[in-house]
Amino acid sequence: MLNDRRILAVVPARGGSKGVKNKNIHPLLGRPLIAHTAELIAQLPWVDRAVVSTDSDLIATTAEAHGLAAPFRRPESIAGDRIGDWDVLNHALLEMERQDACRYDTVLMLQPTGPLRRAEHVEACARKQTAEDWDAVWTVTPIDLKYHPLKQLTLGENGATALFDLRGRQIIARQQLTPTYYRNGACYALSRSCILDQKTTMGQRWAATVIEEVMVSIDTLEDFALVEQVLRERAAGAGTT
Numbered sequence: 001m002l003n004d005r006r007i008l009a010v011v012p013a014r015g016g017s018k019g020v021k022n023k024n025i026h027p028l029l030g031r032p033l034i035a036h037t038a039e040l041i042a043q044l045p046w047v048d049r050a051v052v053s054t055d056s057d058l059i060a061t062t063a064e065a066h067g068l069a070a071p072f073r074r075p076e077s078i079a080g081d082r083i084g085d086w087d088v089l090n091h092a093l094l095e096m097e098r099q100d101a102c103r104y105d106t107v108l109m110l111q112p113t114g115p116l117r118r119a120e121h122v123e124a125c126a127r128k129q130t131a132e133d134w135d136a137v138w139t140v141t142p143i144d145l146k147y148h149p150l151k152q153l154t155l156g157e158n159g160a161t162a163l164f165d166l167r168g169r170q171i172i173a174r175q176q177l178t179p180t181y182y183r184n185g186a187c188y189a190l191s192r193s194c195i196l197d198q199k200t201t202m203g204q205r206w207a208a209t210v211i212e213e214v215m216v217s218i219d220t221l222e223d224f225a226l227v228e229q230v231l232r233e234r235a236a237g238a239g240t241t
Contacts, residue, residue: 002046002123003130005105009047010092011037011068013112014079015056019219024054024112025062029228033218034059036115038068043119046126047108049100053092055079071099085109085188085201093195106130107195109188113218115227117186117211124209129189135203137189140181141215145174181208184215 001007013034017023025032034052041050052063052070060070072095078087089107097103108126110117121139129137145151150171152164163169171177194203216227 001048002106002126005130006102007047007049007106007108007126007130008093008096008104009041009044009050009108009110010089011041011050011052011063011110011112012085012088012092013052013054013056013059013063014074014081014083015054015059016079016081018081020221020224022058023218024059026224028115028224029231032062032066033115034063034068034112035066037110037112038063038066040115040117040119040122041110042067044122046123049096049104051092051096053088071096086195086199089190089201090195090199093192103192105192107190107192109190109201111185111217114184114186114215115218116213116215116230121209121211122187125187126189128207128209129191132207133191134189134205134207135191135194135198136201136206138183138206138208139186139188139211139215140208141184141211143180143182145177145179148174148177148180150177181210183208184211185217186211186215 013024020026024034028036041047050068052068053074054060055074063070078091089109093104093107106129125137125139150165150168153161154164155161188201190201194200214230216223218224218227
């Protein structure tokens with residue numbers, strides 16, 4: 001428990017990935033991708049229950065081999081690539097409350113594709129949601145001001161350019177730009193009410209915790225290579241301290 005809230009961690013891992021076949025169990029530094037999330041969850045003693053939501057027996061078996069429970073299979077109706085996060089979390093929450101005969105107050109979504117997250121990132125996100133009673137808290141990463149929305153352009157015929165947002169005409173120095181952020185997928189902490197009553201992953205009251213270091217959401221083989229490089233550099237840095 002965390003701040004007197006019962007915590008359910010859900011690892012969504014469907015079997016039908018297209019960009020990289022069997023992406024969720026593709027090797028990363030010699031271990032299946034989902035194993036990295038399972039190992040992270042083992043560092044979170046305040047998580048009351050952790051499960052994988054998958055439609056794949058192979059992914060379920062792999063997850064269980066690395067300490068992550070797979071007590072159900074995701075039904076085909078919510079297993080496609082056009083299914084949103086809410087459908088998956090709603091199903092997992094209701095199913096686990098039925099199986100465990102208890103009520104979970106907060107659901108953490110920990111996608112296997114975010115293996116650069118650290119335990120402290122997840123705990124900061126969960127603590128903010130539970131302590132401050134937000135409907136949802138997401139982890140985000142700052143966007144370099146060079147790529148700020150007010151500096152973006154669109155291209156028309158023959159390469160004609162236009163500002164994406166005309167307010168960009170007023171920008172002279174970067175100090176005029178309000179910092180922006182993107183959700184990095186490291187962690188989502190959602191209240192039970194947000195999922196079951198509001199039927200959303202955002203809610204009426206939502207907030208963010210900022211992660212300053214590199215985060216990569218894996219989609220391609222190139223992403224796997226980049227993440228492996230970052231993890232090796234981390235390990236080398238830890239070995240010299």
